[in-house]
Amino acid sequence: MLFNSSEFFIFLPIVFFLYWFVLKNSFRQQNIMLLGASYFFYGWFDWRFLGLLILSTVIDYSFGFWVANGTERKKKLFLWLSIFNNLIILGFFKYYNFFVTEAAIFLGNLGFHAHPYVLNIVLPLGISFYTFHGMSYVLDIYRGNFKPIANFVDYAVFVCFFPLLVAGPIERASHLLPQITTSRKFSYAQGVQGLRLMLWGFFKKVVVADSLAPIVDDIYKNYHTYSGSTVALGAIYFSFQIYCDFSGYTDIALGTAKLFGFELLTNFKFPYFSRNIAEFWRRWHISLSSWFRDYLYIPLGGGRTTRAKAVRNTFIIFLVSGFWHGANWTFIVWGGIHALLFIPLLLGNKNRQFTGPIVAYDRSLPTLKELAQMLLTFTLATLAWVFFRCPDMATSFAILKQMTVNFFHVPALKSFMLFYVAPLVLIDWYFRRDERALAFPRNRALRYITYAVMFVVIIYHSNNNASFIYFQF
Template sequence: MLFNSIDFAIFLPIVFILYWLVLNKDLKIQNLLILGASYIFYGWWDYKFLSLIILSTLIDFSIGLALKKETQNSRRKLFLWISIIANLGFLGFFKYYNFFLTNFIEAFSLFGSRIEIASLDLILPVGISFYTFQTLSYTIDVYNKKLEPTNDFIAFAAFVSFFPQLVAGPIERAKDLLPQFYIGRNFNYNDAVDGLKQILWGLFKKVVIADNCAKFANLIFNNSDDYSGSTLVLGAVFFTFQIYGDFSGYSDIAIGTSRLFGFKLTKNFAFPYFSRDIAEFWRRWHISLSTWFRDYLYIPLGGSRRGTLGKIRNTFIIFIVSGFWHGANWTFIFWGLLNALYFLPLLLTNNNRNNLNVVAYGRTFPSLRELLSILITFCLTVFGWIFFRANNIEHAFDYILTIFSRSLFVVPNFANMKEALMVIILIIFFVFVEWNGRDREYAIETLGKKRKFKYLLYYVLVFMIIFFGSFEENQFIYFQF
């Protein structure tokens, strides 16, 4: 079920009314409703994949109980590895089987041998990368005795499948979200209103910014041989705003929806395109994934404590694995490698934590140095997104070679240029609102606090969604991951 669909527009009020007006007296029944609603929400795509998420839930719930009872370290480690292998096994089979098979066959063909192995017609279960990491956080934290395992299967199952963030995050840690299922929840009007505001802003990002940018990003990337270097730059910029509007828009809707039901989710984006270096960008982009890899991979590998070579090794591992997490394509691995190369100089010179505060905090405009830093970081990010969006590595390099040709200096030209100019104006408006709200949880959190401007802002956003939004029920980009 898509957030930007009629189905969800009907589904959400029904669940909300049942949750607060019918079943508000019993916490267990509320949790059971959330679980049932989450399975309906997830099964809307393909009910057959419900068995996979239920199996993953059963495995990790059982492992948690086993870890609680077991005191012998070797057996506890065995239980942990059962969870890791089972969860990553599901993920690896559905997401990477054909990738490894294809590359295995191609590797042998280099030596003159030909192997005939049939690939499988696999459909990637929506959200598997997200809920796999979510359940793994539970098992790992229980193993490390950072979290007490739960005896409440309904609460645990609802935590794993919680519908607002099930298919595209944020990736919630068990220690943060699971305890919220144990505590009675009372309706809070202010939280609900704030949640609706964040949903509105997320919907604007998706249907007005992301989906409109997608039209031209897809047109230009899919026909890149036909366009000039300047047009390809524009295509890369369109994709840059498409992926941010799409993914952060989903996170905003997820967080806002959760607030309607009395839950608080992790902030997943913190205005990353205003970052002054790549290290700051990765502290602000897909925060839940970045911190997951930091805590469960980078630090266990030794983090920055293993000397210079250890730092370099661990940095490349974390970024390449992050790239590979996004999909079974060499473009994602190269994108991760490129970001590691961006990040490494900052790490080795101990400048990776220079920009921890909000840019131009308390000021309307950034300084010239801040502005230049933002622009350089943005350009590096746009360049990286080319590999992320390209069909394959060859396509990415051809795209870049065309950009760095003489045609870079001609005026961009492609079909529907007038419509594209309108999208650019929408992007400028979007950047302006984001800049004004860059020190908040989301851009319009406090915008329009003065009563006479508040409803004007809402009317403007609703107007723009109705008149400029795309209502073709386009899937969110990160559903494929």
């Protein structure tokens, strides 16, 4: 079920009504209802994968007890079995065809004729997210950061809560489970904040991202017929498309969770206002980058080791992050590019230069230096997005090459879409101090007029129910 579908706007009020008006006196019953609603929400996409989701949930729930109660040797054994189980599930559905095809190509280069057996299977929605939920749960138990949950329903809600099930944010047991295992009371302020986040998320997704999508698709498909400036504009538009698509989804997810009394982890903090690539990754898909930091980068030694090992660890985390997004060399190269951009900052001890508030937090405008830093970071991220967007390496390099052809030709036909991008940047800049507390006008009449205008514009653009980009990961 898509957030931007008519079915969701029937589903959500029904679940909300049952949750707060019928089952308000028992959070246990609320949890059972949330689990059933989450399974229904997921099964609406494809009911065949419900069994895989439930099986994965049961296995990690069981491993949590085995890791907690065994001897040190058994704890480590069950931990690795849990990791192996999740990686097998993820690898089979997401990476099997990639590995067998690449192995056949490698053997062919050695003179052997291999005929790989490729599976015609559909990638289960959300598999990259719910397997990471399970692994982090068992890892936190092994580290002693969390005790296993006795109630299976509570744990299953942690894994399957419908706002975050398909595309995150990737939650931590220590953050979400305490909210699930305690009673909740409806908060009017929290509900209003949730509806505002949802409204802004729908605006970003339906109005901006889905309006940019056909333009981006056309430019990337027919890049050889366009001037370099038009192709570059297409790359810029994709940067905003993927940002509005994914952060729009996150806003809707966070807002929906607020309606049920839950606070999910932050996933975006205005990444295109970053002053270098390190800050960009502290502000883009935060739940994933922090997951790799805590469960892969730091266990490898992080940056607090020799320079050579720090560089190695950086490459590992970025390459794995790229590969997490999809079984294609373009994603691996995309991760490698970000590693190459990050390493000079690491070697120069500037990777933690901007760990505080957003740029110009206490000022209306950035300095010229900060503006230049933001533009450079955005440009580098946009060029890397080319590999993320293209189907193969050859197309990626061809598009980058095409950007140099007749570059100064003004792409008048496509530049009208700046009408959507420019206001987005200005509004984001206005909201930048807190991505959750959207500062709508204080005047009640003006505030409701703003709501109404945004709602009308969303309805006007909601004619295709386009899927979210990160659903494919």
